[in-house]
Amino acid sequence: MSSLIHLTPRRDNNLDRSRGGPNGRAARKSSIDLTAIRERLESGKGPEFWKSLEELADTEEFRKFVEDEFPDRTPDWNEPAQRRTFLKVMGASLALAGVTACTKQPAENIVPYVRQPEELVLGKPLFYATARPISGGAVGVLAESHEGRPTKLEGNPEHPSSLGAIDMHTQAETLNLYDPDRSQSVLRNGNISNWMNFMAALLTVRAEHAARQGAGLRLLTPPVNSPTLAAQIQDFLRAMPQAKWHQWEPAMRIPGYNPQYHFENAEVVVSLDSDFLAHGPGWLSYARAFAAKRRVLVGQTPIEQKRALQQGPHEIRPEGQANFNYARESVPAKDTTNRLYQIEGTPSVTANMADHRIRIRTSEVPAFAAQLAAAVGAQASGVSAPGNLPERAARALPAIAKDLQAHRGTSLVIAGEFQPAAVHALAHAMNTALGNVGKTVTYLAPVDASPVDNLASLRQLVSDIDAGQVDALIMIDVNPVYDAPAELNFESALKKVRFRAHLGEFQNETSVLCHWHIPMAHFLETWSDVRAHDGTVSIIQPLIMPLYGGISPHQLLAVLNTGADQTPHDIVKRYWASRSPEGDFDVFWQRALHDGVVPNTASAAAGAPAFEATAVPAPPPPGQLELVFRPDPAVGYGRYSNNSWMQELPKPQTKMTWDNAVWISPATAQRLGLHTEDVVEIDHNGRKVAGPVWILPGHADDSVTVHFGYGRQHVGRVANGVGFNAYLLRTSDSPWIATSGVSIRKISGTYTLATTQDTQTMEERNPFRILDYPDYKDSHKVQQEDEVRPEQTLFPEWSYSGYKWGMIVDLNACVGCHACVTACQAENNVPVVGKDQVHRRRAMHWLRIDRYYRGSLEDPELYFQPVFCMQCETAPCELVCPVGATVHSGDGLNQMVYNRCVGTRYCSNNCPYKVRRFNFYLYSDWYTPSLYGLRNPDVTVRSRGVMEKCTYCIQRIWAAKIESEKEDRRIVDGEIKMACEQACPTDALIFGDINDPNSRVAKMKAQPRNYSLLEDLNTRPRTTYLARVRNRNPELERV
């Protein structure tokens, strides 16, 4: 059966974006043929197969298949021994391009569709609902497919973990899919082999162990939240009762604990070191609810709103709009907000939204939690959290407790995912005592199939190996050689296993030690299913045939279970056929694929979690260091190490790219005589790692934070040798915080770190404006820097009679998650430039997030401000371009004509926002064929010497415009969504027609919080900002 013809594209995709919503089915004639060939190939078994292969190879179809689908497999995709920059790789590609030019290229015929698939209109993308599995959940996506290749992922509004938003990691998955460094072939001891050979080997192992009921056979996977895979594993364990299933992932989530937060009901939130606005399985939906609760709006009648729009110095009265339907909708007032206390040591992204951030060491958080619990009268039995709090935190604590008690049932205490179970127990006790359970927090049955303590499970595996009880180990999508706790010494244990097989997307540190490595299919290439953070199941459907013949875990387990190779499509469909509710299964199946969620599959409510009574180690005495481990904000635990979008994404807290660093506070740095970029050696009980220092304002004193995901040795050209490996310091007794035996020593030399923002303060310019909530309630008005008078000009103003596009950025909603940056990169083919070029300040992100500190060096407030082209009405860049390569459109866009640009860069000099980006070199990779598929065909791939910048996703505007003109109507508000806006989990970015007073953007611009960046320059930006409103606790202000 063909896998592709069963894809069900979104029919209602013009709800999200009007980019064509054809009906019928998307299928390609060629793909049916391929599948037929594939089936013929795969129907063969055993030694006869080789005969039949030759027979098959004689057919013309097969020859085509071989020629076209798997060209020139690289026999040995050796990783370079040393670090290579992106440019060097490009140089190599260029040289190789020259080499290939010497050989005669085979004739390639382009054959159009003889019968075009019903739904496919060439040039118009189709959208398919699928989901990206993450640790403990999933992100539902609508994948954009251009003529059969997925180019971009967007959030699925019907998916509970996405609600239409998308995070940066999910966004970056398309690059992972097309990554030329992905594992491309089955390897046996490093030599090219194939799936059939592996199957034969696996079947031999299976037969051997079946005789012993599976004794000695071990399976190692991450926690499984795919119902089908879980069922397959259960089948496997039933058939082989002596076999064991081990689970490991470095996130080490607390097993069986699945709290759900309901920020829509929470007026006071206390976060005990939780980064709930940027991390964790359900954070997109949490951020949305949190921002909605926080948003404040001034109620306006249509008349008031119109007046406000016209009074604004930069808004021109719309003219010639006789047929325009004026607003009759009022803006409802919402002047309640929430309050967030963030108690943490390592600055998180969430801290940007905090009204009060209490800076204590990460190891002191349990003590704070215990004292806070005592103050609100909560009891957590068996939990002991010793330690004294710093004076400031101790003084603040009663006020927080008082605030919590004043909001019984509408408050929420969240324990951070990297805090020990004791803190979770305390948080639960507090929520219980405050009557929040059932209102702001509920508990669901776990999403994972059989939750176990990952650390214990892995430790068991290692001790079993050491005891000689493990004969064969099959590892699926894990990399314990890289990420297991250091003292387990997994590498030497692994070498003792007789049969080692590894299924993974990349050849990595683990796979190189295995007898067999099998490339794993990316989730966009295969069928599967997955549970969201609330348990809702999504069927994962493929967008493309596996690029490199990847194998799905379902396939591998099917071989183990049945001895036969089955397609993942059949496996997943069969599972659901046996479990679908009454009625026609095809209807159920089509519906599930179309919607991207299987209805009524959310987890059942669970009772209050039972935590083991635990004691927390005392924080080290002042002057002694604690060591905090965190996943890297960009590359995570290592899954995105080889993803250059993630490498180049500025980490929110530091704006640093392409490296991890040792974060310490300014005071600690001073005490230890360290400076940013000094190389230090961290010693944790004799385990040593060297890395560069980053002095981070707001970090707790006497504390050191290091991030995972770097120091890779075998994964790909992008990641190898970049940064240092913090896993080497991590031991099982201190998975997140090491409180003893930590020292730090400066060693010779410095190490250059590349950042995108050097100046951290606002330098008396106040680009980021903040109102205090009481002031806001009194006057609603954002303070103006200078009195700005409208520009005087002799020429008549241009009247925007049609559309007048504009955007608004609600700084009160923006949490600084950076999802928009990656969304923009994916949508607009924005190239990566490499560390050296970032260091030379040539990063290409069209959308940047400025990060500012306010207040003291030690404990500043942290603010994020998205900045992209403002589309100024009187754009300074347009005036100075000698060739007219940047011009204004009739609807007010500041357009960039790439093929007219000669590259004088004058426009950038004259841009007060410095949002223009220049191709100093040929940054776009023109030579790596696998990346061609990634490109958005609606956006030019820029060449060297050309200026580029944000143009409000003009390709989306025009797609909608053409549709609306065909239907002879105006574009509806919300019909066009910018890539950044679409990704945003908090609705902080809103695009629309300012001429339509009924549009969301116009309503927002009529809010008194509205201000323009650098408005005294009279550039009249089309993108404006809504000032942040901080809801400080007056009692704490006095403290």
Next chain:
Amino acid sequence: MAEEKHSKTLTELTPLPPTIDPGPEEVLGPGHNYDTVTAKISNIVFLPLKRTPWQLAAVFVGAFALVNMFMVAVAWLFIQGVGVWGINIPVAWGFAIVNFVWWIGIGHAGTLISAILLLLKQDWRTSINRFAEAMTLFAVAQAGMFPILHLGRPWLAYWLLPYPASMWVWPQPRSPLVWDVFAVSTYATVSLLFWYTGLIPDLASMRDRAIKPWAQKIYAILSFGWRNSARHWQRYQMAYLCLGGLATPLVLSVHTTVSFDFAVSMLPGWHTTIFPPYFVAGAIYSGFAMVLTLIIPFRKWFHMEDLVTMRHIEACAKLMLGTGLIVAYGYSMEAFISYYSGNTYERFMYLNRMFGPYAITYWLLLTCNIFLPQLLWIRSIRLNVTAVWILSLVVQTGMWLERFVIVITSLHRDFLPSSWGMYYPTKWDIMTLLGTIGFFLLLMVLFIRTLPAISIFEEREEVHRKVAHAH
């Protein structure tokens, strides 16, 4: 002034009349007649290769090496892109623009001497005008390369010209860069015409004095059949005067237009109304410095102290002092207005110039352009050739730094602190700058040895005037 055909042998070219510097009052040494000035100037060209002063040969070798380095730098630039330079966002303009403005400024003295001093009937312009005009042309040639080299896509530089493209797209006339194209190309054209027109009678003299047949032929072609008739002279003088009139506004217009590149923008430090006059003054300042830098060794190596006298040198030094004071006024006004405006960005910009990361360049600039040149108030220093020569180098350094300060320190910290950054030139930046200096010197050396570096016929006019005055 009829001239006979000479058929002198090489040995007859020497000895030349004794070289006596007549001092700061005279523009011509004693003992010269029509014949001796003609012989003396043309002999620079007709000197056998082996008797070229070794210093000139050394300059040639050095300059040639620099030109080769320039070729390498430009080739690498074209292969790789402008990324080989230190430019970035926010500092999108770097050495290329600094050098462009610097060279254009140097090119100003030629026109000033040729045109304005011609119209003002300054006798001391005679011996140095040809030299200064050549210097102008060569400096403009260096300057003209930079706007093209600095483009992201230099092969499309012709898009800045208003040619009838099939798509009917024209340059965007509001951009100062388009004005620049016209200003610089006009200036180059008029300078070339002016220089060449002035050369015609001398080329005829060279034709007549050349010994080798091929040399005679070349000079004959270049002299456009000049026969020295009275009618020729009558028309020639009129044409020369007209060209002088045409060139005069260019002295003001070119650097004014170049200053618009900055003044039209909205960047603090660039957006300044004082820029046009202060740029013109600065240009003349550096132009005279370059004239002095070149002519002082020239007169020494070729024993031309009787033709290029202390009067010339002192006059140039005085002009340098005068324009330097205008420039100093410009700096002080810039600083004052940035304070007086009360504008956050302007004030910050100036404080950043003075005390920011590039403060050293600002204080060096003040030292070179304002403090040290005040020594020229002292007559003995004006009359000390070595001191004047060193000061001329100091001023040129200062003027280069001025452009660096304007371009870099304004750009590197503008409005939003988040986009502030630093600019560091790369070796390719430096190689390109040195390469153009080499190219310029190479052209000067070739000019000295192939064309009369001092106007022969105008020197003969000086002799005539002197004789007439004597009577």
